[in-house]
Amino acid sequence: MSDILAPGHTACAGCGEIIGERVVLEAIGKNVVVCQATGCMEITTTSFPTTAWKVPWIHVTFENASAVASGVAEALAQQGKKATVVAIGGDGGMMDIGFQALSGAMERGHNILHVITDNEAYMNTGIQRSSGTPKYASTTTSPAGSVLPGKGEWKKDILMVCAAHHIPYAATASVGYLDDLKAKVKKAMEYEGPKVIQVLTPCVPGWGTDPSKTVSLAKSAVETGIWPLYEIEHGKVKITHKTKELRPPEEYLTGQKRFKHLKPEHIAAIGEHAKANYERLLSLETSSLQLF
Amino acid sequence: MPNQIIEGSQAVAKMVRLCKPKVLAMYPITPSTHIPETLAQMKANGELDGTIIRVESEFSALSACIGASSTGVRAYTATSSQGLALMHELLFATAGMRLPIVINVVNRALSAPLNIFNDHQDSMSERDSGWIQLYAGTNQEAVDMTVQAFRIAEECLLPVMVCMDGFYLSHTYEVVDVPDDIKGFLPDYQPEHCYLDPNKPMTIGTWAMPEPYMKLRKELNDAAEKSVGTIQKVHDDYAKAFGRGYGDGLIEVTGEGSTAIVSIGSVCQNIEAVAKEKGMQLVRVRCFRPFPRQQLIGALKGKKSIIVIEKNAALGLGGGAMFHELRSALKGSDAKIACYVVGLGGVDVTLDYLRKVADSADSLGDGEVRWQNE
Ligand SMILES: Cc1ncc(C[n+]2csc(CCOP(=O)(O)OP(=O)(O)O)c2C)c(N)n1
Numbered sequence: 001m002s003d004i005l006a007p008g009h010t011a012c013a014g015c016g017e018i019i020g021e022r023v024v025l026e027a028i029g030k031n032v033v034v035c036q037a038t039g040c041m042e043i044t045t046t047s048f049p050t051t052a053w054k055v056p057w058i059h060v061t062f063e064n065a066s067a068v069a070s071g072v073a074e075a076l077a078q079q080g081k082k083a084t085v086v087a088i089g090g091d092g093g094m095m096d097i098g099f100q101a102l103s104g105a106m107e108r109g110h111n112i113l114h115v116i117t118d119n120e121a122y123m124n125t126g127i128q129r130s131s132g133t134p135k136y137a138s139t140t141t142s143p144a145g146s147v148l149p150g151k152g153e154w155k156k157d158i159l160m161v162c163a164a165h166h167i168p169y170a171a172t173a174s175v176g177y178l179d180d181l182k183a184k185v186k187k188a189m190e191y192e193g194p195k196v197i198q199v200l201t202p203c204v205p206g207w208g209t210d211p212s213k214t215v216s217l218a219k220s221a222v223e224t225g226i227w228p229l230y231e232i233e234h235g236k237v238k239i240t241h242k243t244k245e246l247r248p249p250e251e252y253l254t255g256q257k258r259f260k261h262l263k264p265e266h267i268a269a270i271g272e273h274a275k276a277n278y279e280r281l282l283s284l285e286t287s288s289l290q291l292f
Numbered sequence: 293m294p295n296q297i298i299e300g301s302q303a304v305a306k307m308v309r310l311c312k313p314k315v316l317a318m319y320p321i322t323p324s325t326h327i328p329e330t331l332a333q334m335k336a337n338g339e340l341d342g343t344i345i346r347v348e349s350e351f352s353a354l355s356a357c358i359g360a361s362s363t364g365v366r367a368y369t370a371t372s373s374q375g376l377a378l379m380h381e382l383l384f385a386t387a388g389m390r391l392p393i394v395i396n397v398v399n400r401a402l403s404a405p406l407n408i409f410n411d412h413q414d415s416m417s418e419r420d421s422g423w424i425q426l427y428a429g430t431n432q433e434a435v436d437m438t439v440q441a442f443r444i445a446e447e448c449l450l451p452v453m454v455c456m457d458g459f460y461l462s463h464t465y466e467v468v469d470v471p472d473d474i475k476g477f478l479p480d481y482q483p484e485h486c487y488l489d490p491n492k493p494m495t496i497g498t499w500a501m502p503e504p505y506m507k508l509r510k511e512l513n514d515a516a517e518k519s520v521g522t523i524q525k526v527h528d529d530y531a532k533a534f535g536r537g538y539g540d541g542l543i544e545v546t547g548e549g550s551t552a553i554v555s556i557g558s559v560c561q562n563i564e565a566v567a568k569e570k571g572m573q574l575v576r577v578r579c580f581r582p583f584p585r586q587q588l589i590g591a592l593k594g595k596k597s598i599i600v601i602e603k604n605a606a607l608g609l610g611g612g613a614m615f616h617e618l619r620s621a622l623k624g625s626d627a628k629i630a631c632y633v634v635g636l637g638g639v640d641v642t643l644d645y646l647r648k649v650a651d652s653a654d655s656l657g658d659g660e661v662r663w664q665n666e
Contacts (some may be wrong), residue, residue: 059499061355068355071355071358
């Protein structure tokens with residue numbers, strides 16, 4: 001049993017986000033302070049007067065996890081206390097409404113690990129579109145209809161945006177590859193300063209999938225190149241899970257209700273976009289270019 | 293150097309340094325900016341112990357203070373107007389989390405239209421947030437209130453706003469006594485109820501279902517109402533230690549007369565002069581939250597007529613917040629109560645104007661509201 005997060009929380013069966021959050025924190029260990037944004041993880045673990053947390057944990061509002069963490073980190077340092085400070089939130093909490101706080105905290109250089117548990121929509125409020133929602137996904141605010149095929153825009157490239165703050169370490173991860181995730185957390189902890197890890201965390205009700213498929217989907221996202229696993233260490237890109245040949249996108253897309261309406265041309269566009277992105281990362285890696 | 297000619301903001305900053313906050317968040321907004329600037333210069337000169345976080349917004353300023361305060365240290369910030377409004381969501385969270393954060397609010401009008409000058413709309417609009425609100429009448433009082441605020445906050449586990457008028461106080465140079473040493477008056481902050489420490493894991497800031505939610509909000513209200521006693525005690529202790537007091541700590545009554553003027557903030561300096569000329573009484577409200585109901589009822593007993601002069605407007609209701617609250621507190625009294633809304637966006641409230649207000653006492657109807665520019 002985890003000595004970080006107690007059972008009895010109310011996350012859905014097959015929730016990818018709670019796996020991601022637990023595994024990140026287990027990799028860190030108990031000497032931690034967790035600063036959580038509003039969202040599913042806050043709601044499912046802390047209904048007053050109960051808590052599932054066995055480590056110090058604070059939640060304030062939706063859009064300020066990284067700003068709260070700034071205060072925590074500096075106050076602990078003032079007291080000579082050493083602990084890993086984690087700011088953690090969903091794609092909404094970190095990539096949209098809390099992005100300013102995240103950017104500010106990165107720019108100021110506080111020693112914080114910022115974690116985005118990315119389930120690709122505002123799930124806590126019932127599956128609304130965020131900047132992390134992939135193109136063509138149907139959500140309640142970007143529904144597929146007879147004219148519109150779901151979300152109209154590509155997903156925000158938040159990792160590059162974060163890396164452009166010249167932080168020492170930024171990485172994607174997936175709950176399909178937990179060893180990779182843990183290794184990245186450990187690596188991030190070796191660096192002083194701001195670090196960012198963006199973890200793909202499938203959402204059973206939000207994606208319209210079977211609870212038993214969370215991990216295999218999170219793997220398939222990687223194998224199709226739709227969610228490449230890579231890190232940017234001091235501005236240099238390295239793909240941490242290489243795929244000789246990307247699997248066809250439909251392997252990942254079919255079986256998810258949010259993509260059920262896709263026509264072949266949409267699937268092809270997603271495949272091309274993923275391939276181009278993967279090849280761009282590959283060429284960045286082989287060129288050893290110092291991006292930032 | 294206790295007695296000195298000093299700008300209000302700088303005097304307050306000196307007192308803040310003596311209070312030794314461990315974390316100070318700062319973000320510029322006129323007219324509060326001189327306070328963080330002064331503190332930043334102290335830091336640059338090696339004269340300030342606390343860590344300054346130069347945040348990217350007032351929202352993050354208060355967020356960082358909440359994070360810092362939750363680890364068990366003293367946290368501080370200063371702001372005005374739009375900055376305070378941006379913090380709105382967090383003001384309620386701070387009080388609900390019972391974190392004793394202190395903010396110097398340098399009062400300024402709220403947009404629109406944009407206006408940098410003084411009125412009280414910014415802090416008055418946050419009166420139901422659970423924060424204690426103290427309003428300074430002079431720079432000396434702003435300094436004295438700032439140290440009192442930390443002690444009140446930490447004893448009551450409630451956040452405190454020390455409100456001082458933009459420009460009239462913040463940018464004015466006058467003689468202020470800034471003590472060199474306050475050690476005995478403000479003990480180290482050592483919380484037991486609430487701190488983030490890996491050696492003693494605690495969950496802070498949960499959500500709550502309706503029953504526990506309402507129970508906690510009631511507890512918060514009771515704590516806020518009860519803080520009246522602490523505010524007075526801290527004020528009295530300070531008066532004893534430093535030889536300076538202000539009425540009973542909640543309100544300050546000067547002069548006598550069957551007509552009373554009730555007001556708040558630095559405009560009371562002018563009102564006091566006019567009240568004296570006209571044989572009226574001034575009741576200056578120092579503490580607007582908790583609302584000093586009993587003290588006001590006591591002070592205003594037997595008055596024929598009461599004029600509330602204030603720099604905020606409850607739009608759509610007419611009159612200012614204090615007027616409406618005072619009327620409700622004095623329900624059943626024979627006094628005629630009227631209101632002047634003055635000074636919005638920095639309109640000068642001159643002695644001549646105040647004389648006209650005083651002279652209008654007999655012509656005012658009960659419940660009547662007049663605006664300065666009407
Ligand atoms: C200022 C503000 N706006 C909106 C909300 C409503 N809200 C609460 S959680 C949430 C969605 C969270 O989405 P995300 O950050 O992706 O996390 P998830 O729930 O998917 O884990 C929203 C919109 C809020 N709490 N605060």
